[in-house]
Amino acid sequence: MPASQTVVFVVVLIFSLSGLVHSFQPLFTLDGNSTTHRVITQRAVLRKTAEVCRDIATAAGRDFSLTIDNSLTASKVLRACSSMGSSTSLLSSINFQTSITNMYFSNAKVDVIFVLSDAHHFDDESFERGRDIITSGVSAVKKSVALENYVTGRWTLGCVFHTLQDFYSHSNWVELGETIPYSSLIKPDERLENLAGRSTPTCRNCTGENCADNLLPELMQQGLLTSGYFNPFSSDKPAGKCSHGGTLDRTSRREPVGGINKDTIGSSHGSLHPKAADLAVDATMELLEDIRQAVGDKNFTRLMGLSQSTALCIVIDTTGSMSDDIAEVKRISFDIIDRRRGTQEEPSAYILVPFNDPGFGPLILTTDADVFKANINKLSASGGGDIPELCLSGLQLALTAAPHSSEIFVFTDAPAKDAHLRGTVTALIENSKSVVTFLLTDVLARRRRRDLQGVSTRVVSQLDAQLYRDLARASGGQAIEVSKSDLSQATSIIEDSSASAVVTVFQVVRNPGKPENFTFTVDSSLRNMTVYITGASSLAFTLISSTGVSQSSSQSSGPLASFTTAGNLRRLRLNTENQTGSWEIMVDSNNPYSVKVTGQSSVNFIFNLVEAHEGAHGDFSLMEQRPQSGGNTSVLISVTGSDTVKVTEVKLVDSSGSTEVNGSLQALGSGNFLVTFSKVPAGDFVVRLRGEDSSATSRSTPESFQRQTSTQIKTSSISVTTESNNTNVEPGSSISIPFTVATTTNGVVNDSASGTFTVRANNDRSFTSTSPSTVSITEGSGGKANGTVTLTIPGDAASGTDVTLTIVAENAAATDTNYALIRLSVAAKVTDVNRPVCQEVSTSGICPSSAALCATSQWEFIANLTDGINGTGVDSITIRKGNGTLNTSSATGAGGENVTVVNYSASCCSQNVELNAVDREGNVGTCVGQARATAITAAPVTTAASVTPAAVSTTSSRGHTLSTSHCLLICVVVSLLWK
Template sequence: MMSVLRVALLGLALLARTTVAFLSAGSEMSSHVNITGTALLQEVTKACRTVIKEAGHEFQPTGSSPEELVQACLGPTATGQVSGAKFRSALQEIYNQNGLVDRDFVSSAPHHFNSEAFLEGRGLITEGMVAIKANIRKENFQAARETLGRVLHTLQDFYSHSNWVELGHTAPYINLIRPDLPLENLADVNTPTCRDCENGNCPNSILPSILQEMKLTSGYLGIFYSSKPQGKCSHGGESDLTSKTVPRGGISKCERRFDNVALHNTAVNIATSASLQLLENLRLAVGDKEFLRMMGIARSAVVCFVIDTTGSMSDDIKEARAVVNEMIDSKKGTQDEPSEYILVPFNDPEFGPMIRTSDPDKMKKEIAKLRPGGGGDAPEMCYSGIQLALTGAPSGSHIYVFTDAAAKDIELKDTIAALVRCTKSTVTFFMTSSRRRRRRSTTAEAFEQYKKLSLASGGQAILVTKKQLPQATSIIRDTSTSALVTILQRAVNPGKKETFHFMVDESIKNVTIYITEADVFSLTNPTGVSQSNSEASGKLGTIQTVGNLRRIRLNDDNRIGTWKVQIDSLQPYTVKITGQSIITFIYNFVEMFKGPHPGYALLSGRPQAGQPVTLLLSVVGKKGPSSLTVGNIGLVALSGPEAVNISKMTDMGGGDILVTVDEVPEGEFLVILTGKDKESKSEFQRQSTTAMSMSKVNIQAVVSSSMEPGKLLELPFSVMTQGPGGIFSINAKNDRDFPMDYPSSLSLTTGENINDTLTITPPARTPSGTDVTLTMEARSSDGVDSNYVILRLSVINKITDFVPPVCEVVKVLANDCPQDVSDCGPFQWEYSANITDGNGTGINSISLQQGNGTLTHTPLNSTIIHAKYNASCCSQIVEFIAVDDVGNVGKCYHSIVRSGCPPASALSLSLWFCLIVSAFIVRP
């Protein structure tokens, strides 16, 4: 909706960064991001307050930063360091998809409520809300967030692009999110709606007759054409070709101009209120806890185990089981307790199913069920198991793979690499050597493949004997922790003597150094004290050696400042340094797009070679970005010298930085950031974990709708190369094995887009809410260059029930309540009602929202539930909600508050009448 604006969010100021055009921090304009951020923060705060209250605590944020909000939301029992990075990442996923509507659907009238496409626009909102609720029930939170961003954009555009504000409305049009209510008084295509505005900027060009008759209209937008129906309003602006056709001008309130200040401000306020209504409907439908999980507010990262269950894996499974049990027991009740556990077994030829739970006891039971067997001597379906984990686990998860064999499904290697880059999850391999495998001489070759994948993800590849495995799994305890950050990561190939410098700041705890394939090294602290690899327990730390891994845990009393690690090896080796700290950063590679509302779009694949690289980056600190000063941001080669390509930085405010790097390192590179913590005056250094590289190939695709079970969906895509033309292979994989059809190759000419279509058909019995991750790759015939795009699609059953549950008052007994509330203590009141699902699909849940009494309910039959509420006369308001099986929400409210009531000595009939003047109502 609104072009771009940067204002402080209400109360809780947040990294309000935008995916439409960027303006100066002092701008007084409003944007989709600010509207969305304001609404999300308010709704998250409501959910947090409710959850904390139910736990018997008070919701008391110490400040307005995301970190402080997350800490308060997790409650006083949350100990240790709490990072707000996942919350910020969730917000940015929503913002990204919100902004992409202006690029991917620029000429789609329904997506913007342009050209009087009111029914179609509401249809998108309705379809989107059904998909979001179904996805959350299936715990497909990323799919839910992406759809939510798009739906909010369309909803917000209604107030900017229509004449709702000009008609004098100051509240949202509730019918847009209530498909059971009609859209009324719509102007038809033959009704003129605007007068001519010769200079293009008139305060209000809506015809008086339209205003008088309260007709609803919206501006026509022509990106590629200038025609519109006679007498119709235009959207307006330089990109709108219809704005030069009489009646000229436009009614868009996207930007604050001298001629529309009041209209623009009102549109912003109503759009914010409308966003709150939609988010409240969503929160009530799915529940506060699930809403917070969707928003990334959880204890720590998800941990995922991908385990080979073939016959030779008996010892490995036993160790994995012991690690999981020990981790669960030691971290239970602490801030480091994982918020979710995932288990993916694989064998040959089977893999899966994926088991996902937030219940630690259930995870213990599931991993206890694993039994080794089968598989023979052949390689197994390792990559298929990893693919299932990467698509099922949230972004930024830690995935641990246990195997002693090569991967049979090697054709998935590129798909896995693409998913790693997209999700920024780390994959760590524990490969044990097996006598049977060694005879087949596959261990070394397999381990090299695993090593490449782990390195690209920022994980580790550890090769040990089965007896050594219990020592190696300490890395799981290190990394399955809250607020894990990477200080430095390098891979040196070919091997050589190299010195690496890194900074230890005051905020960081549990600093650990991992070195693989190198036996000779030394560590020096800021004061010059050194420790060599021969000192297992020295002045600086403790060294553990297992297989190809050297793990050095620094002592807790080590000094703050610049350290160095010197490694001397002729073999290729890796070094990675991690710690625990709230200070970190999140980032995305983006590209500029043009149009009526230009901005920056998130890149799904690799950045384009031969062009500057652009990142949108946000810093995260203990008390928000205001507590940090950013020094340098740049790109550093994963393999090679420590030279960093320094970037051009534009401070967007709120902790957001737009970064442009003109010269990109060759091969794979990482993002590195330095800065200073204002509170401790300590300098810090942070680095990304996921390796990225450039490509001259570009492949793009857009998801325009969800899928229906049993029905084919068409996905248009385009491919272009800036390198040599020729035949490029096209390969597509989805994690559900749904049938697909697409061209196996395309002939490309340098600089020209080639368009084609992929079709995908979910089976007829696919459960509603199932999400599908689709990876498409375009590769040159010589295999030198390739790129990919990753799409998330949802399978949603067609819903026809949009009628919320209704309530019928059965009885209110409040006669005993005294008029003087100071005497209310000993007295009780009672309320009862029958709750009916409008279309008979069934009531799914009933929950109390307001009131300190007791709510009970019992079914009368398959469609009616009897609810009964008892409370002290001191608690005079009751509000509860009923949600049906498809997510429709009925909000029920009753009050016995006396307003203007006669004294208790008056006639009892008058008093009773006064007690029930607050009617029981049903609201969305």
């Protein structure tokens, strides 16, 4: 078989085996009692994040009363971690829950992408290779955090979680009586010990269906570590070895028959499933603690997505005619930054992408408001001339860098030169659920001026503007067309959207327009409600409250709202006090228009399309393309902001309003619901949720609420599937990604179909790639066409750089498209796996035995830290525990290695110190010192870490500079603890 056909065969085979789940259940469980990867991941992330917040609060002298256990929710943790600390504060846990959801979806994806990889599941006694996957993945996460690429960091982290968690289900660690995690799995510089040899028998036959005692007694007595063999195609395995077990594992039918997995309560060793799941939670927390120590508490909470506000994301045209726009972007951005800095509404990140022609970027992504300000100040309007600009290229960068569900604002007065990216941008919008609003200034006016010169026509300008309108509509944003003089009135939408806890209550687009009445529900949790109406100047509307009071568009200020007009945008600020219930808005227009109702509320929801997989475990994974026309679909709903919410209805509502499909709800606990739909509306649709909240009112009956997604979902009769067998790629390497395009009928591949499809493969880093421009489904091909995208990573690409590859397929009539997305992270091969080494030099000072006198005395701890001759070097040293002053200086050791000399001094009221030393690869070492209550007589000694006086270069991190003579004072080692 030719190599190309072999690749295609393997890809098709893997797709057909997507139900071969042989691990903790990825997302859901049929028995209702087993613990899934989803639950393990969520518990670990919530508990570790709460621990970090507790430590931060303790260090700041604040109370932290949250009980840290398995009952935590994202809302509880966010409120406890909030510096505001008020139970009445308006907080949104949507970002936090979205981040957790992304991590457990990437966790579940391992069972699809790496279904046949023994190392990714610790099958077949592949302990060394499994550990390599974990440690290389953790290194990649740390590099992503260093570049503030938190989205990619979370995706990589979820994959690492899966492999680590599977160890406790697939090995005999639990059976050996171990009650704490196997820490060596996350420490590449430690040996994996007591591994059963490849020729060492490990199991005996199960007795019928009872496998509780199938591990050999001598294996258990020697404390040897093993894991089960798994193969769905062959029964071959080394003689005497354990099998994974289960109906899909053919090795379990060969002696010794049976298995040892603890994936569910009903597994071969299912009685130990709860212990395995608990250990998997503890191990995941241990891994998160390692990352925390490497990146610091602030960056760790950002990685976890612990944020109450959205990112402030600006994409802006910088050609000559945009000087007024740039000035307005500066004004509104600086105003938001200055008023919200230090508050719960401070943006979680700042993103800026300039574009013009022939260039776009660079992308500025930062959590530092001053860095963002400095880069905006650098913007200037220049150049231009040929009108079209690279708007969609800039937007593509923003969509891949911004957190999911971000609000992105695009400023331009020109058409897009790169309209061929429409499919890619639409795919990224749908995948990230980000809302894109275009602020189009003087577009038609400027085109009209050029019309007189015969350069362009107004018809072309309308078509150009329509591209922006269509993209805005797909995202749930708006295309605001305004004069430059009125731009400042329109930018109020940026301030509205960047506030905390903004939710969409109702949204609809009518194109073509028609007079219509719309209703929406106002609940008591909603504050600062705003209605945005875009449309022609002739549009009229009437607003009617739940009490029957009405106000027409002829009243700019009335009993229900005050509104302003800027271009085609009408912004209504509602007065909803004591007017909960059903409201109505009547729109009278035959031209296209949109209506969007928003407010601020803690109660919100996130949704993700999921697809079912066949097989013994029959589970789901994240759907990362459009759902199939005429088929069915399932949605995972997570409600945030209230622990007393009851979801009563979830509907798919098509954009025309003519079709609504009700879903069947299954409660999963902790505000999660699996909703299944027997069909999906044709074309575009949104998800609308209704429910009841018993905590929202003091009335005897629960209060109704309504929320809606902004992003529109579009169905397709094209299927695009692709898999990459690697998520990390090295600089200077190339990666080939096979993909398959198929035509479907009623959600099923039409094996008799034929046709040619246009293919566009784009990546957000502009890395060199090759791919076919078309693929053809021919007779006898089973209704599928195959192709390959080859992506080349530059040799100078920094570790931690993220790459999003989008493959879009379009039918010959250009009426239907679908897409696939691949996320990759650039990760150079790790050569430094050793942690920095600590050697105590001296501990001095006398601390009184009476605690009442502790403030009258000081003690001092001096140590040398080195990363060795071949190490990447100590990058940072921080106080992990202790309340003293830390100074550092650099020196050269006797062997030529770089030495960091630390001097820590503290009051005797704080008699312990723990220092974290992190090298440039992210390896974490710990140095511990302790004061003594009695004096120690100093006696100089020589140690391997002695420094050369002439080579000392002194710096200071806090407090006074450490002198050379002080560094060379070597005393008897009082205490040294190395971890």
